[in-house]
Amino acid sequence: MKFSEQWLRELVNPAIDTQGLVDQVTMAGLEVDDVEAVAGDFSGVVVGEILTAEQHPNADKLQVCTVSDGSEQFQVVCGAPNARAGLKTAFAKVGAVLPTPDGSEFKIKKAKLRQVESFGMLCADDELGISDDHGGIMELAADAPVGEDLRAYLGLDDQIIDIDLTPNRGDCLSIRGLAREVGVLNKAPVQFLETQPTAAQIDDSFPIALEAPQACPRYVGRVIRNINPQAAAPLWMVEKLRRSGIRSIDPVVDVTNYVLLELGQPMHAFDLDKLSGKITVRMAKQGEPLTLLDGQQVELNDDTLVIADDNGAVAMAGIMGGEATGCTAETNNIFLESAFFSQLAIAGRARAYGLHTDSSHRFERGVDWQLQAQAVDRATELLLQIVGGEAGPVTEVASEDHLPKVENIRLRHSKVNQLLAFEMPAAEIEEILTRLGLQVEASGEGEWQVTVPSYRFDISIEVDLIEELARVYGYNNLPVRTPTASLPLKPDQEAKVSEQKVRDSLIARGYQEAITYSFIEAGLQQQFDDKYEAMALANPISAEMAVMRTTLWPGLVKAAQYNQNRQQSRIRLFETGQRFLPQGEELLQQNAIAGVITGNRQPEGWTGANEPVDFFDIKGDVESLLALAGAADEYSFVAGSHVALHPGQTAVIQRNGNTVGYVGALHPSLAKTLGMKGAVFLFEIELDCLREGRLSRFSELSKFPESRRDIALVVDENVTFEAVRQCVLGKAGDYCKEVNLFDVYRGQGIESGKKSLALGLTWQHPSRTLTDEEINSVINEAVSALNTEFGAVLRE
Incomplete structure (x- = not known):
């Protein structure tokens, strides 16, 4: 402002x-x-009057003017199109100093223009640094005192x-x-303008009806007849408007704008003769047309509050009036409007139509709900002084149930001292609040009941009052206090891995952390997850951010695509964040970690081969995460399927039989749709599950030798090593330390549909050396179990 x-x-x-x-x-x-x-820094400029204006004998666009400064007459050559006899304007006499755009100044001297002498200069607004207007010389009021210093007359030392x-x-x-x-x-006195109610001179009024009292709980109006539309707003009003960034239009509009600036109450004046029936404050009908004062034609939405007469909407409430009922140079009778509109009823409505007005700016932030009648009286007083006329009675329609209520707030001295960190005297608290216009009454020892005036609609709770005390006392006057607090050591949960450690693990393996939006495009979401119906946003920023993600993959893959499009061929990204999973009427916000890799296995260099990454690269990264909490043996990888992953390169990550994530290659058709280059591999795991592990326990290292046996099993092609491993561990005894797959063979000597798995089994006893008989016994038992469960036979 x-x-x-x-x-x-x-x-x-x-x-x-x-x-x-x-x-x-x-x-x-x-x-x-x-x-x-x-205004600019100028001197020697006075109010001048043009006595005569005649055509220059040697130039078509120049005039030779006779200008009076009240005591002398001067010949001045002027090229302004509005220079004319009888006009009072800004006259820079010889010796006057004027500003220039570059900050310097120049002095007016006697000059000769096309063989005619000129003793001074008639000035435009921009030549005096008052505004950018250069359409002609300044036009001052007819009663401007000739010869008076222009700075003093216009009050330009401001x-x-x-x-x-x-x-x-x-x-x-x-x-x-x-x-x-x-x-x-x-602590200075304020000379508030006392507006006296204007007595009705005529009985005319215009009926008002409130159909939307929750949006407009108070509406005040007044009829004024027989105004003089040709009257001009006084200079003092025009200047105050101009210095507040508002252009003078006509006296009626100028008065409503002046009251808006003076009191803070937006107003509007209708041409009474263009209104029909009665004023109705209601919600617009969907698609209802309205031409605004700026000429813009809009189709109203049904959530927009309007002022209407019997023929339809005549104004957008609290925003802008309509062209059809606006005041013009022919208006003789007006209807003044002053209303209180709810903030929620106006907020966002102007922006929805591409508008922003002084009125909407104020109503969106709040207006004093007891100011409307006073504003009408003030506007009436000014209008009768400027344009004359006869005022009717003030008509007010209000819904008391929907008007704001006076706030009464409990304020505790102890709370003030606690939040401001020093002992503020009770007398000073009462004095500051009273100066602010609040009513303060003691309600007990160290407590007050504070009544908030209607114009302070931002004060509603105790801390608001304390903020006011700090503001008025002076933030820079508040004492500096170092906060003190008890800071006990936070217990370290050894069985739980920190999220930072999970991040660090991936960073150490060459990943970079990405942060993507939680809102994604609906079509992209469906391509990556067909299990959940993503929750749609009621008011999305754009179509690309319309639904809440149920997986972190879309954002990561789009980030990888962005990098590929900028010549980045080797990409490793991960993200930790929330995914939003609908659970009936609930929305589960689940923490997850996801990653994407593509490009070469190793960074480019003369010592490394340019081998592309494959499934086992990302699987190895995932296994390193699963091992962080010391519970890697609880996880398993099971062949599975996922809409976003390659049918033959998808593994379900399970923990104790429960699915906690997926790892695999991006589906070829999806990769083609997104324009991805090369193979892309993804993983996603529930973060909370990943962080939960086992408490580390010490066990003494065995000093006795390990015993290893290698066996080769022929099994069906669809039998996985993990299934074989679990079966072996179940039968190989308590001292079996490891079951390792070191070879897979298909080919000559192996039936079609079969494969050979070469396993290395290791045993170690903590207190003695195991005998061959013991090891052979458990091997036989394990092979027997494998034969029973999978039809496995030892390869010869």
Whole structure:
């Protein structure tokens, strides 16, 4: 919000300079974005009156003017198209100093233009650094005093201060609100404008009906007849509007804009003769048309609040009026509107139509819900002074049940001292809160009941009051305290692996961590997971982020694709994050870790072969993760299937028979769809399961030798080594340490549909040497079990 420092000082004038004021309000939480002078640094410019304006004898686009400064007359050559006799304008006399765009200055001297002497210069706004307007010389009011210094006449020794308010401080979106704040900070009196109700001069009113009281619980209106539409807004009002970034339009609109800036209450004026029936505040009908004041034609949504008459919508409530009922140069009768609209009813509606107005900016942040009648009276007072007319009675329709309630908050002295870290005197607490306009009553020892005024709609709980105390007391005045706390050592769960250790393990194996979005495109989600129906977002940012992921793979594969498209051929990425799995009406947020690899097995170098990665590379990475918690023997890899994985290169990762993840090659058709280059391999595991392990236990190393036996079994092609291993471990006795597969053979000497598995079995006893008879006995028992379960026979 932009405002004039002079205007602010009309209400409150603390004994500090501009920079002090800027620093003070910034430290109070109202950040100042910019401070700029109202006009450039010029001197010697007065109010001049053009007495005559005649064509230059030697130039078509120049005029020779006779200009008076009130005591003398001067000949001035001017090229402005609006120079004319009777116009009062800015006259830079010989010797005047004007600013230039590069920050320097130049001095007005006597000149000769096309053989005609010129004693001075008639100035446009941009030549004085007032605005960028260069359409012609300045046009001052007809009653401007000729000869008066222009800076003094226009009050140009002023600063425009631009404040960037946080959304909760809508009460400061007005000069009155800012003055109230500055008065509190400086303990300075504020000269609030006292508006007296204007007595009705006529009985005319316009009926009002509230059909959406929850969105508009109060609506105030007033009829004013027989105004003079040709009247002009006074200079002081035009200047205050301009310095607040609002262009003067016509006196009626200027008054409503002025009241908005002065009090913070948005208003609108309808052309009464263009309204029919009655005013109805209601929700729009879907597709209902409305042409706005800026000429934009919109089709309204049914969640948009509108002001309507019997013919349809005439304004978008709290945002912008309609063109059909707006005031024009022919308007003689008006209907003033001042309403309180709920923040929720206005929030986001302007943006939905590509709009942002001063009105919507305020209603979205909150407006004083007791201000509407006062705003109508203030606007009426100004309009009668400027455009005349006869005012009817104020009509107010309100739904008390839907209006905000006055907040009463309990404030504890002990809580204030705790949060501010020092002992603030009770008298100072009461004094600050009272200055802020709050009513404070003691309700017990060290407690108060605080009543919040209607304009401070951002204060609702105890900590809000404490924040106000800190703000007004001064953040830089609060004592510095080092936080103290009891910090006991956090117990280290030895049976649980930290997530950081899991990450570090993959980083050590050449992976890089990626962070991808939890929201993905619906079609991509279905390609990677056909088991779950992903939850759709009600208001997605884009179509590519429409559903919540049920697997981490889509984001990782897209990241790999992005890297491949930028000439990165060797890729190893992993991610830890949540996947969102629908469970009936519930949504399970499950932690997972996933990875993707593609490209060569080893980084490019003269010592290594350019061998591409395969299934066993990623399987080895997964096995290293499974071993971190010391429970690798509880996991197994079982051939399986997954919609996103290659049918012949997919393994289900199981822990004690329960599925906890998948590992495999990306499905060829999916890889082709995504445009992936080369084989791509993926894994995904439940992170919480991966981190759970066994507590390490010490066992003495055996000093007795190991005994190893190698056997070769012929089994059916579909029999897996894992199944064979589990069967052997079940029969090989307690001292069998390892069952290792060291060869797989298919070919001559082996029947079709069969394969030979060469196993190495190792035993070791902790307290003695095992005999051959003992080992042969358990081998025979294991081979017998394998024959029974799988039809396995020893290979000869």
